[in-house]
Amino acid sequence: MSRHPVIGLVLAAGLFAAVMQGCGAAQAPEFTQADEAVIANNEALVRLRASNPEGLRRILDALAMARTRQLLPRSEAGRAATSPDGTSPPFDPARNPDLVFLQRASPEAAHDLFQLLKQAARQK
Amino acid sequence: MSQLEIFDDSAELGADLNLLECMTAARKAFVERICEESASKEAHVIEMLRLDSAYQLAEFMYLLRARGIASEAQIRLLADLHNDYIVNLARDEQKMARLGLNPNHLLDAMFTSDTMPRLLQHWREHPGAIDQSNLARFLFALMSAETCRKVLVACEAAGFIRRQKTAAGALLVVSRGVLEDIFGEYLRGLRQSIATGATP
Numbered sequence: 001m002s003r004h005p006v007i008g009l010v011l012a013a014g015l016f017a018a019v020m021q022g023c024g025a026a027q028a029p030e031f032t033q034a035d036e037a038v039i040a041n042n043e044a045l046v047r048l049r050a051s052n053p054e055g056l057r058r059i060l061d062a063l064a065m066a067r068t069r070q071l072l073p074r075s076e077a078g079r080a081a082t083s084p085d086g087t088s089p090p091f092d093p094a095r096n097p098d099l100v101f102l103q104r105a106s107p108e109a110a111h112d113l114f115q116l117l118k119q120a121a122r123q124k
Numbered sequence: 125m126s127q128l129e130i131f132d133d134s135a136e137l138g139a140d141l142n143l144l145e146c147m148t149a150a151r152k153a154f155v156e157r158i159c160e161e162s163a164s165k166e167a168h169v170i171e172m173l174r175l176d177s178a179y180q181l182a183e184f185m186y187l188l189r190a191r192g193i194a195s196e197a198q199i200r201l202l203a204d205l206h207n208d209y210i211v212n213l214a215r216d217e218q219k220m221a222r223l224g225l226n227p228n229h230l231l232d233a234m235f236t237s238d239t240m241p242r243l244l245q246h247w248r249e250h251p252g253a254i255d256q257s258n259l260a261r262f263l264f265a266l267m268s269a270e271t272c273r274k275v276l277v278a279c280e281a282a283g284f285i286r287r288q289k290t291a292a293g294a295l296l297v298v299s300r301g302v303l304e305d306i307f308g309e310y311l312r313g314l315r316q317s318i319a320t321g322a323t324p
Contacts (some may be wrong), residue, residue: 106223109265111280114187116209120202121191 029057038063143318150314155181157306162282172278177267181275184263185299186307188252199247203235207263210234213265223265233264246296255294256287277304 031039038060039045048056131137158173172178187323193202210230213220220226235243235258241260255264256276260269267275276297280286286298 067199083185106265109223111184112209112265113184113262116202117184117191117193119185119205120193120198123198123201124195 031057031060035060081091139321142321146314146317150310150317151179153313154182154306154310156181156284156309158284158303161284161302161306164281164283166281169278169281172275173282175271175275177271177303178278180263180266181272181279182303182307186269186304186311189301189304190308194251196244196248200240200244202262203240203243206233225265229264232269233261235261240278242292242294246290246294250296253296253298255290255296257294259297 039049039056045056045059048059155174157250158178162169162173164170193199202315210233213223213225214227214230220230237259239258242255246253246255246258256273257269259276260267260272263272274285276285280287284300284302286300288296288298290296
């Protein structure tokens with residue numbers, strides 16, 4: 001799992017859109033009123049709109065599909081994470097409520113907790 | 125080993141795929157089971173039960189029981205180990221970043237002179253019971269305190285736990301054992317399916 005899945009997703013979408021632009025296949029995406037509300041509610045999406053509207057379109061489609069399947073919490077406070085290289089603003093869950101679900105727990109943390117419980121069990 | 129070698133041996137590859145099928149099927153069955161067992165079928169409850177965070181809570185509760193962590197000395201040791209872990213994590217900025225944590229998360233997750241006595245008192249009075257804030261501390265590297273709260277609210281609606289308010293105003297989380305049982309069955313089923321090579 002990537003350290004920062006949201007950032008990874010944004011970068012992946014950006015790369016895809018860049019390739020599409022290079023092929024001359026990209027068209028200016030359209031955003032509905034519902035899209036606009038989601039964008040306005042999520043800082044990372046506002047930033048992405050300026051630099052990569054095609055990538056933003058794909059992310060919104062993916063979010064809509066997931067929400068249709070009732071997989072996503074509508075809003076949820078979570079933890080903030082800084083970008084891996086420190087070049088982009090930290091991911092702030094409070095400012096990106098629709099993207100928080102992408103912040104997955106680390107297998108490393110789960111393994112660490114397993115080891116703590118194992119050690120504690122040795123005490124009788 | 126190169127990727128080519130991984131994919132060259134069809135028998136080994138078949139066994140790998142069989143293992144993967146067992147793992148994905150078991151995880152799917154786990155989610156289906158907790159949703160089936162839920163007393164509430166409300167969409168918002170089921171939505172929370174399907175999250176990875178619910179699986180992680182179930183795993184933690186299963187481990188407490190399976191490891192036989194029952195005495196006050198054991199929960200004290202677990203809390204001390206947890207605090208040591210946080211101290212070491214604070215010294216390792218790279219790992220902190222990998223886990224998506226910052227120093228404030230670490231401070232909030234420490235068992236202090238205020239919260240440690242509460243943890244021990246609750247455990248002494250109701251073995252196995254942990255108040256909601258302290259449970260979130262144990263799970264801090266896996267989920268936010270708010271996510272933990274939401275999962276616990278869903279688990280209460282599902283009938284998996286009781287949340288009772290103490291005289292001091294803390295919310296005591298008392299398991300009814302359902303999550304632990306389902307997690308145990310999931311693990312046992314997975315192990316047996318892998319051992320027998322039977323695909324689900």
